[in-house]
Amino acid sequence: MAQLLSPPLKDDLDIVIPTIRNLDFLEMWRPFFQPYHLIIVQDGDPTKKIRVPEGFDYELYNRNDVNRVLGPKANCISFKDSACRCFGFLVSKKKYIFTIDDDCFVAKDPSGKEINALAQHIENLLAPSTPFFFNTLYDPFREGADFVRGYPFSLREGVPTAISHGLWLNIPDYDAPTQLVKPRERNTRYVDAVMAIPKGTLFPMCGMNLAFDRELIGPAMYFGLMGDGQPIGRYDDMWAGWCAKVICDHLKLGVKTGLPYIWHSKASNPFVNLKKEYKGIYWQEDIIPFFQNVVLPKECTTVQKCYIELSKQVKEKLGPLDPYFQKLGDAMLTWIEAWEDINSPAKTAPSQANGAKKDESSTKQK
């Protein structure tokens, strides 16, 4: 593809980065990210100063900002867990979000060329998805591919893509038990494919390299209650992924997975991970059947309505599993209320947005 003169969707996309350390990794991404606006969500100690490399247009929120913006609703945003990133989704004013972890770097494709992950995500989001019938040549909208013989013509238009889920070379996203058994395994296989996850199929959504259409699915991208004071960790993105997929299936939206790859450099401590995950590993055995059997009523025609209904069912069906799910169900409602507050028409008018930003964010730079 020829070099684009103007970065695609420059004014329609925010890059959300949760961080607790520093943002040096942005140097490597500079050629790809610099034209875009960043929303940095600083987790952990709010007094620590996070250094952002020069030249980036960003707003930064620490825990104090989160509390200030949301007031009593701030309890739905996790503390001491990258789940706090969804606060960035909440306050963004753009149509699209790309979120990436601070230990993810630019990967190279087999020809040695650096991969512009952001551009690929945008391509994925702008092209339709085909979740109702599996195409054996994967994404038919990619250059050089098409629908195969037998693919029904009535399904070839596809549906809008709500989520683009990217993958990782080097350190793969394994759970703690797998990490312990295979500490040296590295993902070296570059699979040149993008595909729509079929309707009715659940998947493990990883938040490390993810993009979505905020207008289509934003309210469902709540990363749950994790981290400090919670019995579970490292299931934030999983939870958001299951909720979002069920809602996408109901609203006939597409979820894609595959390209782009990023280079994941840091392997987290498997023992620390095991402590965070172990409850999740057990609970999952009940959570998955729950999501597989969820039926959303026809009246749920918006994401918010679907999400509220989902939160009710979570409390009803998973509550018996552990009181945590009652809390989680409530937090899901709080999130939707917060979403409505922040994203209601009054707040999204341009003049007020700038003013609001100055008040809300503790640091803003350009």
Place this chain on the structure above:
Amino acid sequence: MRTPPSLLSLTIEKAVLNLSHFSDLSPLPDHILLDLFLRTIKAGKLNEKVLKLFMATGKDEVLILIQTLNIKHILTPVLPTKDIKDSDIDIVIGALQPDLTSFLNEWRPVFSRFHLIIVKDPDLKEQLNIPEGFDHHVYTKPDIEKAVGASSTILFSGYSCRYFGYLVSKKKYIISIDDDCLPARDNEGNLVDPVAQHITNLTTPATPFFFNTLYDPFRDGADFVRGYPFSLRSGVTCALSCGLWLNLADYDAPTQALKPQQRNSQYVDLVMTVPARALLPVSGINIAFEREMVGPALFPALRLAREGKLRWETIEDIWSGMCAKVICDHLGLGVKTGLPYVWRSDKGDPIESLKKEWQGVKLMEEVVPFFQSVRLPRTATTTEDCVAEMAKSVRERLGSVDPVFNHAADAMLQWVKLWKSVGSVSSTPGDEGVGSSDEDYSGGESEAPECSRTPPVDRELKDKLFRKYGGYISTLKHEFSKKKKKGTLPKEARQILFDWWSVHNKWPYPTV
């Protein structure tokens, strides 16, 4: 005192240890080369790279020794499946063209190990031309008529002729490739062995109940990702493996006509399980399956009114593939898609095909809602029962839409009957029908499984080598068959070491 080893012997021993550093063995004199080869085998150091090194010398003695010892050249480093023998596999080829010489010669490195079932399209008038060197059986129209009756022979016309091969096979696994496909090359330029890849797909579990974002977790270098439920990680049996095509992809006529230059050049290094309840177009061009589990569900049932001899003028495989997928989902069996690739030759004019009716394309629109909603009763626990139930549903729900569906339902039931009668008959290899057909005898068609004949000149050399090395080879064989006790060297080696010790125990260091 024992005579010390000769300089030559020591040199050869050293060479065996350093084989990986050699790039060319051709300067070696023949007798030294042979000795080196045998000692390499004895030392257990004959890997593919070393084998290539010896073969590259081009020396007849070495090549004949390789043949005699039945050393097989592995094409691609696909993990060998431990319990699958070559004799568990049948390769079924539907012959829609008479001359299979170049097709089979291209596939020789892959196919020659296996038994081939070649079914000639009953509508094909010319004789089949099959090159030498393959263990195969040929079935032609008279054989089909004899097995299934003249009225059922129509089922097996055109691309559907391969189903007859599925019917008469007695093997555990079937691999079926269209006769206009050739071996493909992967991104590194290596020849792809689709048989090995299909078998790997079929003998590793499938994971249809939850999507793994790193695709097949049983592939080397991959695994289940974080968030994948542990209770689902053992997977289910994979019963059907659907491969892909480089060059001419399996597009329908409208698509190919719209993009006449489009060729598939993307080799995507991916194998994945198609999720449960997801429907897909199963192309018959390059597939493999477990015969007992899926065979009854792959049938020639949906025959178009103007079905032709080009893939985009048929829909039979798409129809049976959708039935097979629904049945696999019902029975808890897995379906994989992705690797292996074959290279599909350019053939046919899509615009000419477009001038015929678009019946296939229209019919697909009717069937999708049916397949998405069809449910099989719990009582259907075998594939045959599932097909019968499916046929019932087809007649009830699609019979009124188009008469072709009633015919399809009839054909499905007929297939189940045939499967139970012909398909499950155990017979000795001789009775399969070869020889009863007197239509086709070409130069290459052999009746016996033994196909290779060594030319006379090599036979003399072979005898000479046998006389010289025969004893040594049988000693090697005997040694390999012995179970080795861990930690104990062979008696000869121990004796050499003891002798050396008894001479050098006062000063066991190399003297300057």
